Amino acid sequence: MGSSVQRLAGVGFALVAGPALVLLLGPGDGVTLSNCAACAISAIGLAGSRRQVRLARMLPLIGAAACTVPVGAWTAARVPAPALLVGIGLLVSAAALLVLRGVRASGLRGVRGALAAGAVSGFMNSAAGVGGPAVSLYAVNAGWSAREFVPNAQVYGVAVNLFSLAAKGAPHLAVPVWSATAAGIVLGAGVGRLLAERVAERRARTVVLALALAGGLATLGKGLRGL
Template sequence: MTGEAALLLGGLVVMLGACVQWLTGMGFALVAVPALVLLLGPHQGVALANCAAGAISAVGLVSGWRRVRLTAMVPLVIASVCAVPAGSWAAGQLSQPVLLVGMGLLVTLAVLLVMQGLRVPGLVGARGAVAAGAAGGFMNASAGLGGPPLSLYAMNAGWSAHEFVPNAQFYL
């Protein structure tokens, strides 16, 4: 693939991921990271995805700021920040195939739990926010996929989609 074709493909993937995140509050990484990792490599692909997701979330948060649940989001964000060094360390220590398969399994498990509507008693209240935040921070730093634990937390907290979008944008 030529450099121009790769740049065009990368731009299209970023635009598609931005549309998904703008509509749902998350999902940029699920759409963009696989292609960006293949195009740029794991470290640059994840770094670009995290930067782009942050910018998209900041822009989206401007209109939804009033719907952010700060009492739930503060423990989520603090736990996430505390887990980032461990995720970064894991990304540097594990081989790319092991890391990608491990993250793929975690994302698949989270999606299956959400699809089944399974309630996890440990994912409610402040303790649940800390657990989801730590898992999300670890996954975000290691593979750019911090949204699935937040989705599980929101489902267990009974958030509607209308409530989820600005809170996901705040978190991400």
Template sequence: MHGWPFLCLLGGIVLLGTSVQRLAGIGFGLLAAPGLMLLMGPVQGVALVNCAGIVISAVGLASTWRQVRLRTMVPLVAAAAATVPLGAWIALRLPEPVLLTGLGSLITVAVILVLRGVRMTALRGTGGAVAAGAASGFMNSSAGVGGPALSVYAVNEGWTARDFVPNAQFYGLLVNLLSVGAKGLPHLARPAWLLIAATMAVGMVLGGFLAARTPERGTRRVILGLALAGGVTTAAKGLWLLL
């Protein structure tokens, strides 16, 4: 059974990630994945990110499902479904130092792409949706960070925040379900699951409170800055273990 230090760190990471997700519409995977990988190991940490993503997306989608663009989502989700098994297969077979290095690097690159607002003609239309969905599905099942690829696609398609949030929630629900189906649930004792449920509930309330009082642009930059630091730290630990 895990001790109190583990539970305190676990609860803190989940609380931070959930609050940020509720505050900005993105951020749980970017912020929580590096910490959970370092705390629980890459496979179990990412599995927990995927489980939390299901809950967060389902709660958010309950009030926004009418705004989902189903025709746009079909190629994105279909492409992700094709690459989720590959990401899971790689994550379950590579040694932990290699995984930490690779996944930390993936998170770092993904954050940089979002920060720079990368624009590419190839990431528009159905072809762009397929490319973004394939990249996102692989990254979601292997690293717990499928959001950046979807964000880059949304930027190139000219989506507003109003367009992005409900569609990202719909996409996140389905792709995280696929990711959990490919890898299974993380191995945690009942007290840990109860703590996760409690901190997620508190995080959603806290994030909602902060959302009404925090400028969106500044919040987004802080989130991505923290995510970048987490990605670099995870990659650095992997390199340290390799060397």
């Protein structure tokens, strides 16, 4: 499902898949597997749009994320699992609502806005597996078009997820889980490609955020029960 919405809307893999993977595998392996899969699906998307990437515009975001990813990894390693589930659920739910509302803020423009968005995104990506919303909010406030945003979001997704994996290492999962993940990415990308020809971008974005909000609230509920 995450791969489908990523192919359909250009973003949204981690928002949709992250909470579900956390519920299935726990906050440690769930977030790290989300980082692995998000890196892969971003690389696939980048392969077809690399000529549209404006790397100079992304460097402040990527540099700021590199500084805060270790902080997110350190936090995730030391917070008890139920509390981490609550934190992930709150972050995902809040991020989905903020992007859905298209929050406007003068502080999210220019180099200062890029640094702030990258710093928040790096922390959230490493700790909760969802670094995209902060970058989406920055793009909205910076006035980026969808054509500008999507290829640059892919290169950012590859970078921030590689940083997260370098900080935490790969998840310790059985071969069947890795195989199922790879099959899901390939199948979802194919389904998303077919749907992209039939579903309007705005409707696809709403579906992505609704799924993300549902997953965030479910994760929050499980964490609260654990506490």
